Amino acid sequence: MHRILGTFIGIGLVWLMLLFNPDKITMIITITVLQFIIEFLVVRNYGLAVIFITPLTILLAETASDAHHNVEILMQARLIDTIIGSLLGLAAGFFLHHQRIINNLEKNIRFSYFQFKKLKK
Structure with a gap:
């Protein structure tokens, strides 16, 4: 349940981040900060860490290529995959x-x- 709820909140967080259409350097800094937060939280509370893991994976997919992906499809696929895997x-x-x-x-x-x-x- 923590994983599904954390993923859902994380999708909302990445949606807010991408709403501002950040440039590449801002996304790199955001990825670095998210990675630090995840490393700090994952040993203490995995459910809370998932909130930040989801934006990290979506931002990595978005910045890894020059072609822009439809982020809504990435977010939807991430949520559905997480629900199926959790069940x-x-x-x-x-x-x-x-x-x-x-x-x-x-x-x-x-x-x-x-x-x-x-x-x-």
């Missing part, structure tokens, strides 16, 4: 930490293994 992580975490599912899976794998071993003989 997949939530599902995987549920299955990995749900003991009954793990026990049933282990039982089925052992049963299949022994059935395969019998067929091989």
